[in-house]
Amino acid sequence: MKTNKKFSVTKQNLWVDLLIAGGFLLAAQPHLTGMAIHEWLSLGLGVGFLTHILLHWRWVFETTRRLFGKLAGQARVNYVLNLALLVAFTLIIFSGLMISEEVLPLLGLQGVHGGVWKSLHTLAAEAVVWLVGLHIALHWKWIVTNSKKYLFGWLPKRRQAAVKPSEAAV
Amino acid sequence: MNTNKKQRKASFWLVLVGLLLLVGLVSGGVYLLDDQGLISLGGEMAGERPSLPEMSTTADGDTFLPPTRDHDEAGGFSGAGLLGLLKTVVQLGIVVVALTGFQRVYARLANRWGRAPAI
Ligand code: HEM
Ligand code: HEM
Numbered sequence: 001m002k003t004n005k006k007f008s009v010t011k012q013n014l015w016v017d018l019l020i021a022g023g024f025l026l027a028a029q030p031h032l033t034g035m036a037i038h039e040w041l042s043l044g045l046g047v048g049f050l051t052h053i054l055l056h057w058r059w060v061f062e063t064t065r066r067l068f069g070k071l072a073g074q075a076r077v078n079y080v081l082n083l084a085l086l087v088a089f090t091l092i093i094f095s096g097l098m099i100s101e102e103v104l105p106l107l108g109l110q111g112v113h114g115g116v117w118k119s120l121h122t123l124a125a126e127a128v129v130w131l132v133g134l135h136i137a138l139h140w141k142w143i144v145t146n147s148k149k150y151l152f153g154w155l156p157k158r159r160q161a162a163v164k165p166s167e168a169a170v
Numbered sequence: 171m172n173t174n175k176k177q178r179k180a181s182f183w184l185v186l187v188g189l190l191l192l193v194g195l196v197s198g199g200v201y202l203l204d205d206q207g208l209i210s211l212g213g214e215m216a217g218e219r220p221s222l223p224e225m226s227t228t229a230d231g232d233t234f235l236p237p238t239r240d241h242d243e244a245g246g247f248s249g250a251g252l253l254g255l256l257k258t259v260v261q262l263g264i265v266v267v268a269l270t271g272f273q274r275v276y277a278r279l280a281n282r283w284g285r286a287p288a289i
């Protein structure tokens with residue numbers, strides 16, 4: 001019971017979100033990290049995405065059920081975008097595995113060099129940056145509110161008081 | 171509640187299977203199109219496996235020159251890699267600023283329009 005009191009689902013989501021955001025930023029720079037890190041990190045990121053989706057599985061389930069019924073417009077927009085993200089990342093990770101130079105050889109398999117999979121990987125990786133940007137933007141308010149609460153809660157409260165009037169004006 | 175939970179679990183596996191199916195379809199489709207020469211995503215190499223020795227000679231030769239060699243020698247990260255990171259961050263920032271800005275303006279206008287008929 002005591003642990004329940006301290007545990008916050010929102011806080012857990014915030015940490016997972018921050019982790020996959022950082023992971024994504026690094027995964028998108030294979031030339032910065034080198035190929036070995038790129039491949040293993042991206043696979044780990046895939047696990048992170050799975051966790052992220054599982055933590056929102058109830059939302060996915062309920063929204064799917066109501067998709068063609070009564071549903072807030074914003075949820076519908078989120079749904080379509082989330083679906084696009086899911087498809088894009090599935091393709092990226094799959095095509096990444098196909099051209100892998102580190103992970104596949106370790107399993108005794110030979111990846112392909114160049115060709116369609118590389119083009120697919122690069123194109124989808126370029127496009128997904130915009131999708132992730134939209135996904136973050138659509139949850140921006142949530143991110144700011146909860147970062148203030150859970151990450152920067154230890155800061156002096158003075159600044160928050162100064163922010164309030166301007167917020168009221170907007 | 172209990173059956174709902176069961177349903178949610180079942181649908182998770184359904185989605186997972188669906189995803190695998192999607193991957194299979196896309197890979198099969200792309201492979202087929204490439205094999206028939208109907209798409210040229212792979213450039214000259216479309217539809218055939220490049221011979222490895224040939225690839226490695228080109229890669230070792232003129233194409234694989236790091237753009238900032240002198241910086242690399244100084245140690246640390248390569249400037250090009252960091253520039254890529256900056257590019258991604260700026261891209262994400264642009265989308266966030268554009269969308270939240272639009273939402274703010276839209277909310278303001280909607281507020282005005284919403285009030286107008288009432289006056
Ligand atoms: C870099 C990658 C990603 C970041 C930074 C990110 C971040 C976020 C944030 C901040 C939220 C809202 C707060 C929360 O409840 O956690 C959220 C919600 C959500 N995300 Fe992601 N996400 C990412 C990738 C994905 C992917 C690949 C999917 C795949 C489908 C996805 C699906 C969802 C779903 C279903 C929700 C909840 C429903 C909603 O309000 O949209 N996310 N994400
Ligand atoms: C979130 C997931 C991923 C993202 C955002 C991503 C992004 C990228 C980007 C931007 C490039 C550079 C393309 C270029 O400069 O031409 C690249 C290259 C590459 N990626 Fe990924 N990637 C991801 C996952 C993976 C995975 C899971 C693997 C393999 C296990 C992988 C293997 C590769 C390889 C081998 C290359 C080099 C291609 C080449 O230049 O020949 N990637 N990736």
